[in-house]
């Protein structure tokens with residue numbers, strides 16, 4: 675760890691050059707061992723639940739945490755999910771990480787996410803955290819477990835792009 679740190683310090687002058695690789699992005703090299711550790715983390719269920727889909731998601735999440743704790747960064751933080759509307763047959767969930775609205779169908783066999791094509795996903799978890807949804811499902815005789823409800827956490831918006839924010 676110390677060895678890597680000193681190498682990074684030594685190379686800082688180079689890394690600070692504006693290496694713009696795309697609109698609003700630049701490239702930073704990290705040790706291969708760290709990238710490997712991130713890849714292992716990305717295969718865990720927790721990474722999926724938190725919305726981490728790539729190495730960049732994890733690195734940005736950690737950096738935002740660090741810079742925010744030092745007061746260097748005042749990012750725009752929003753909840754990942756916002757409840758748009760609950761209907762008898764479905765609920766619309768705004769996903770600020772994916773920057774889209776997701777439909778979760780409420781059928782007699784339980785909730786189903788049209789975006790993930792799955793009955794178990796963060797959108798379904800969020801839908802089940804809404805009282806209106808639980809009542810609707812209850813009326814249809816669908817048994818809803820308490821432990822599947824999921825608040826969704828937060829995203830941080832940097833330069834118009836949303837990243838997952840690890841807060842839990």
Ligand SMILES: [Zn+2]
Nearest residue numbers: 787790795797
């Ligand atoms: Zn989903």
